[in-house]
Amino acid sequence: MRPFFGGGMIAALALAAALGAAGALPLGGTAARGAEPEAAGAAAPDAAGGDGGLAGLSAADVQALRGAADVLRGIALDEAEGEDLRARAVDALTRVHEALADWGRPQVKAWYLGVLATTASGRLQEALLVGGQAAGRGGAPHLGGVHAFWREVDALAAAKGLALAQEALRVRKDFEDRAADLAKPRRMAPNVAPLHLAPVKFNLAGALKPYPEPKPEEGKK
Amino acid sequence: MRDPKSLAVLLLVSVAAGTALAAAPAGESAEKRVDRAWRARENKAERAEAIRLCEGLVGDAKVQPSLRSRAFEIWIDALRRDEKWDDAVAVSERWRKAFPDDKELQVRAYYTESDLLRQAKKDPEAVERLRALIRALPDDKAVVVDAHLRIAGIFLEGRRYAECRDEAEKAMQADPENAKAAAGALWLQADAAYRTEDWEGAVALLKRLMENPAWKETDFWRRRDARFRYGDCLDRLKKFADEQAHYEAAEKAEPDPKQAQEYCLRAADAALKAERPDDALRACERVFVAHPEASDHWYAAQRTIADLHLKRGRFDEALQAARILLDAASDEGRVAEAARFLAEALKGLDRNVARANAVLNYQRFGPDGEDAKPGTPDDLKDPLAAMPRPTWPDRERAFDEARKKAGDDADAMRHRAMTYLHSGHPKEALRCFVDAFGRSTQRDFQNLGREMICVGARAVRGHAVGLDPFFAFVNCGPAGPDGKPGTADDLKDPFEPLLK
Numbered sequence: 001m002r003p004f005f006g007g008g009m010i011a012a013l014a015l016a017a018a019l020g021a022a023g024a025l026p027l028g029g030t031a032a033r034g035a036e037p038e039a040a041g042a043a044a045p046d047a048a049g050g051d052g053g054l055a056g057l058s059a060a061d062v063q064a065l066r067g068a069a070d071v072l073r074g075i076a077l078d079e080a081e082g083e084d085l086r087a088r089a090v091d092a093l094t095r096v097h098e099a100l101a102d103w104g105r106p107q108v109k110a111w112y113l114g115v116l117a118t119t120a121s122g123r124l125q126e127a128l129l130v131g132g133q134a135a136g137r138g139g140a141p142h143l144g145g146v147h148a149f150w151r152e153v154d155a156l157a158a159a160k161g162l163a164l165a166q167e168a169l170r171v172r173k174d175f176e177d178r179a180a181d182l183a184k185p186r187r188m189a190p191n192v193a194p195l196h197l198a199p200v201k202f203n204l205a206g207a208l209k210p211y212p213e214p215k216p217e218e219g220k221k
Numbered sequence: 222m223r224d225p226k227s228l229a230v231l232l233l234v235s236v237a238a239g240t241a242l243a244a245a246p247a248g249e250s251a252e253k254r255v256d257r258a259w260r261a262r263e264n265k266a267e268r269a270e271a272i273r274l275c276e277g278l279v280g281d282a283k284v285q286p287s288l289r290s291r292a293f294e295i296w297i298d299a300l301r302r303d304e305k306w307d308d309a310v311a312v313s314e315r316w317r318k319a320f321p322d323d324k325e326l327q328v329r330a331y332y333t334e335s336d337l338l339r340q341a342k343k344d345p346e347a348v349e350r351l352r353a354l355i356r357a358l359p360d361d362k363a364v365v366v367d368a369h370l371r372i373a374g375i376f377l378e379g380r381r382y383a384e385c386r387d388e389a390e391k392a393m394q395a396d397p398e399n400a401k402a403a404a405g406a407l408w409l410q411a412d413a414a415y416r417t418e419d420w421e422g423a424v425a426l427l428k429r430l431m432e433n434p435a436w437k438e439t440d441f442w443r444r445r446d447a448r449f450r451y452g453d454c455l456d457r458l459k460k461f462a463d464e465q466a467h468y469e470a471a472e473k474a475e476p477d478p479k480q481a482q483e484y485c486l487r488a489a490d491a492a493l494k495a496e497r498p499d500d501a502l503r504a505c506e507r508v509f510v511a512h513p514e515a516s517d518h519w520y521a522a523q524r525t526i527a528d529l530h531l532k533r534g535r536f537d538e539a540l541q542a543a544r545i546l547l548d549a550a551s552d553e554g555r556v557a558e559a560a561r562f563l564a565e566a567l568k569g570l571d572r573n574v575a576r577a578n579a580v581l582n583y584q585r586f587g588p589d590g591e592d593a594k595p596g597t598p599d600d601l602k603d604p605l606a607a608m609p610r611p612t613w614p615d616r617e618r619a620f621d622e623a624r625k626k627a628g629d630d631a632d633a634m635r636h637r638a639m640t641y642l643h644s645g646h647p648k649e650a651l652r653c654f655v656d657a658f659g660r661s662t663q664r665d666f667q668n669l670g671r672e673m674i675c676v677g678a679r680a681v682r683g684h685a686v687g688l689d690p691f692f693a694f695v696n697c698g699p700a701g702p703d704g705k706p707g708t709a710d711d712l713k714d715p716f717e718p719l720l721k
Contacts, residue, residue: 054637054656055629098660099629130663139659141673141716143666144698151704171663178667183696188675188685190557192585194578195564 050102062100069096076115076124083121090115090124094131101139109135109149117156122165129153129171143179150175251284255291262299271299279319290320297333306341310334327357328364335371344379348372362396369395370402373409382413389413400435407433408443411450420454427451445480452487461495465504472507482508482518489525502529509643510615513623516639520549523643527562536569541611547584548610548650548680549642551672556685560584563605579604587686603683610645620644631661631669638677647680651719658695670695681719690715 051062075081075089097103112132119125136149150172157164164172254274261271278284278292293316300309317330331354338347351368358364369392376385389406396402411426427447430436436444448471455464468488475481489504508522523546530539543562550556564577582591583601590599620640627633634657641650654677658669674691694712701710 052629054634054653055627056625057629094662095630098631098662101656101660103659134660134662137659137666139656140698141655141658141714142695142698143670144700144704147698147704174663178663179696182667182670183692185689185692186552186671186675188553188556188679188688189585189587190553190560190685192557192560192564192581194581195568195574 050097050100050105052099053101055099055101057099065096065100069093069100072096073111083119083124087121087123087127090127090131094127094134097131097134103135104138104140109138111135113152113156116153117160117162120163120165122167125165126167126171129168133171133175143182146175146179251278251281251288254278255288255295258292258295258299262295262302265302268299268303272296275299279315286320290316290323290326293319297337301337301340304340306337306343309337310341313337324358324361328354331357331368332371339375344375348375351375362399365395366392366399366402370405370409373406377409377413377416380416382417385413386410400433401438404430404433404435404439408447411447415450415454418457420457424451424454424458427454441477441480448484449487452491456491456494459494461491462497464491465495465497465500467491469504472511478512478515479517482512482515482522485512486518486521486525489522493529498529498533502526505529506615510619513619513640514626516636516643519639519643520546520551520555523549524558524562527559527566531562531565531569534569536566539566539569540608544605544608544610545643545645547605548645548647549639549676551676553685556584556679567604576604584684585686587684589686593686605683610647612645616644631657631665634660635669635672638672642676642680647677648720651677651681651716653677655716655720678716678719 050066051057052065057065072089072093076086076093078086097108102108109132112128112135116125116128116132119128132153133146133149136145136152137143138145153164156162255278258271258274258278261267261274275292275296279289279296281289284292293312297309297312297316300306300312313330313334317327317334320326331350335347335350335354338344338350351372355365355368369388373385373388373392376382376388386409389409392406393403407426407430411423411430414420414422414426427450430447431451439447448467452464452467452471455461455467465488468484468491472481472484472488475484485504485508489501492498492500492504505522505526508518523542527539527542527546530536530542540563543559543566546562547556547559550559560581564580567580568574568577579601583603583605586593586601588601588603589595590597590601592599620643624637624640627636634653638650638653638657641647641653651673654669654673658666658673661669674688674695675685678691679685679688690712694715697704697712699712699714700706701708701712703710
């Protein structure tokens with residue numbers, strides 16, 4: 001499922017602008033409205049790093065996206081808000097990280113895990129796990145980090161007595177199914193038959209009769 | 222066996238129970254009964270109750286008209302769900318007659334009856350019901366036009382094509398100023414003409430449709446169908462130059478890049494039939510340079526370009542085009558196809574079959590040869606390694622612009638990768654595939670991962686043999702299957718040397 005505003009960065013900026021303009025939201029990371037969950041685990045990722053990578057974002061775009069991320073983290077942490085809005089804020093935050101290409105920063109994964117530790121909402125857990133998996137992968141071209149992420153989720157659940165909701169279990173099952181499918185190597189080398197140029201057979205027996213041997217001149221001995 | 226007396230008692234009890242079920246609980250408002258009927262109609266087991274509630278509501282003069290009308294509709298819907306078409310028609314007639322002054326309701330009821338009769342496979346009666354509507358409201362142009370068009374639609378589906386065309390004509394005559402109605406009528410007439418293989422007639426009608434003022438507001442799919450059908454008719458009439466011009470005009474008018482690319486490919490096909498191969502090549506190239514925002518039809522266009530050059534005996538150009546085709550191939554079949562194009566082009570250059578076969582063998586066995594062991598006498602060299610990939614400046618320029626505007630998500634990075642692949646830069650393409658996979662989330666990591674290996678890594682390597690380590694690495698990461706770094710099952714990153 002795509003985040004609720006599929007328009008990407010521009011939409012994120014629009015949302016941030018709209019929410020910021022309303023004046024009701026903090027723009028400084030986790031200084032959120034309402035109670036804060038697990039302050040250490042859910043600390044806001046630092047402002048450095050994640051400049052959009054090969055997407056070639058301008059400095060202004062990067063700045064605005066980071067601002068949007070602050071706003072979205074604020075909404076996601078605000079327990080006074082409805083769980084659907086908080087989950088949509090997490091979806092949108094995930095989209096912002098996708099744009100910034102900053103999954104590799106360890107604080108990002110820590111934030112997703114930190115918020116996960118504080119919520120029993122299935123919808124919110126789902127959004128956090130989708131983003132958390134991407135953060136676990138850290139932008140690397142392999143899924144090793146995602147497997148490690150799920151081990152961390154298991155450890156967290158055991159340590160905090162956190163019950164994963166059906167939605168969260170679905171995310172895990174979906175990942176496992178897709179990873180199992182991706183792990184199957186595809187045959188790509190084609191079994192192409194070599195070209196064959198049929199040899200041309202020349203039958204010159206009729207066309208190229210040898211000249212007759214000259215007859216010996218009469219009277220010559 | 223029960224005696225008659227006990228049977229009578231049983232009957233009375235049943236009737237009483239039925240009445241009790243239908244009867245409203247004391248004090249239940251009409252709104253609540255309507256609401257209850259609305260919910261009950263969905264469930265087969267409760268549908269009889271829904272109908273009983275509706276019967277009670279429509280027969281109760283104290284219930285306000287809007288709720289009675291609503292009860293009629295729920296009743297009809299309940300009967301429709303039980304496929305009791307005739308009963309539903311009868312209730313709709315009652316509904317219509319109960320509110321003779323409500324014109325909007327009259328129209329809705331006539332349409333409902335016509336639809337129900339069609340579902341009952343009674344097309345003549347359905348048509349007659351629509352004609353009755355026209356007779357009932359002869360001065361309402363919108364209703365008359367719509368009813369005629371509905372009748373024409375019924376005739377079309379019933380394969381009564383001449384009657385369909387006549388009826389659509391009546392719709393146009395009923396309101397000559399109504400461009401939208403005319404567009405609907407022309408489409409039906411063109412459809413009828415097409416189905417009777419009256420290609421000239423269909424062309425004339427579709428031309429009128431595309432010139433109609435309402436054409437621009439016509440929905441995307443109808444416009445697409447009309448354009449393809451127009452082109453198809455010209456094709457059947459063997460007017461290939463006209464067909465080419467039609468698709469070129471359609472491409473220019475089309476804002477959607479994927480659709481415009483389809484028109485380019487059709488224009489190329491028509492140009493080929495019109496024996497204008499240079500036009501065909503230009504049309505294929507427009508798929509890239511005029512519409513670089515979407516890559517959906519790039520492989521098809523590149524394939525046509527390679528094929529065209531090959532057929533014209535331009536083996537150098539064919540070789541270049543096929544080289545890009547091989548880079549962009551996404552599965553075994555396409556790799557085989559591109560390899561054959563390459564081999565045919567090489568063979569065409571100097572009739573050197575051995576070199577052509579070297580290309581095929583390399584694609585088939587890779588550098589380790591048939592025994593799959595490095596350092597043995599059957600090891601192979603890539604015959605294409607010494608041949609530089611082509612550079613096409615127009616394509617480079619268009620792709621450069623497209624990359625700037627592509628966006629910042631995983632799909633955008635994939636698109637950037639496709640632009641690099643189709644312009645002879647496989648290493649940059651792989652870099653973008655890796656970036657796309659890195660950005661991706663649950664939704665798209667699987668497809669992007671597969672493309673990163675099968676297209677990106679394969680294109681840089683130059684062959685598809687031995688991709689298993691890539692799949693193992695992507696699935697497990699450097700720590701290997703046990704997830705613990707520094708153990709015997711650790712894996713090397715196979716992408717790293719390709720990106721250097």
